Amino acid sequence: MPKCSCCGRELKEKDKGKTWRECRYCGLPVCFNCTHYVGTTVRDLFGEHVEVVCVCGTCRIRK
């Protein structure tokens, strides 16, 4: 059973996307209480845009 990488809460596999998500950078499960959202500049065929991704507390880039 996966556990939140920040608070250690036990998470259910079936609730993925509902109560927890994987960190975009490290790939560890993070519950929605510990999730942070950061804007990342993405350069693709259409040009540059900011994509918001969910990250854990350790991967969060502080301002």
Added chain:
Amino acid sequence: MSKAPLLRPFSQRRAEKARAKRGKSRKKRTEKRRCTLPQFSGKRPIPKRQRESAASRREEKRPGGSPRRRRREAREKRKSRRPAAMSPKLKREAVSPTPKSLRAFSCQLKEGERWMERRMQVKARGGARRAHHPSLDQVSISVVGKGVYNPPPPSLEVKIGEVCNRKLVKMDGEKSVLEACRVMGKRRIGSVLVTLKGKPYGIFTERDLLSRVLAEGVDPRRAKLKDHCSAPLITVDENYTVRECARIMSDMGVRRLLVTSGGKLVGIFTSSDLTRVLSRAPLDF
């Protein structure tokens, strides 16, 4: 002693005569009708093989059988489609919820929905008009018409791809701000997507009009959209939930998020969409 026929009036006698005549003729007709069947007429019954061959010939003649047969089959099909009859216990429960059922249904929304389903089933059969559950006053289940059950409205766990606005209004960046304002006013929207050479570049919103055009004293007729729009675009994937998007919007201080799917723009999720979903979300109690 027999009755004296003369004592009866002539009209009565005539009616009796007519009745007797009619009865005779009816008897004759019924006898005739009965006699047509081989079992009653005393004729030898048709063997099974012959009957089958006749049926197959009829089938060839009329594919799908006779109209009467087709009608009967359709009726049977309809009957089989009908839901199974409700048990009397369940029906009793739906009509007058006992304290036990009250306890069971008062907390969980799902239970309430199930109860509602059952109630609508009963109602569809024309019974239990008085059925009412006190918890239903707090549950946001819309009931339209007799025996119709509407599915629950979207909750906060719904993906934004399902609730976002898929109609994106695009304008070329070379066009003037005034034109964009006209389009926004005509379509009753708060923003337009700005494109450069057909590719999405930024977004021009009401806030941009106030802070970047009007507040700075720029002439909206001459100002170009590409110079006064918000760029780059802030996008989220369509698999994000409404709850997450609400948090992103509050964290980043924006009212609009562009929804992408596989690197392509598919829609826009605005604060008005959020309020729409919130207002229709079922109560979680």
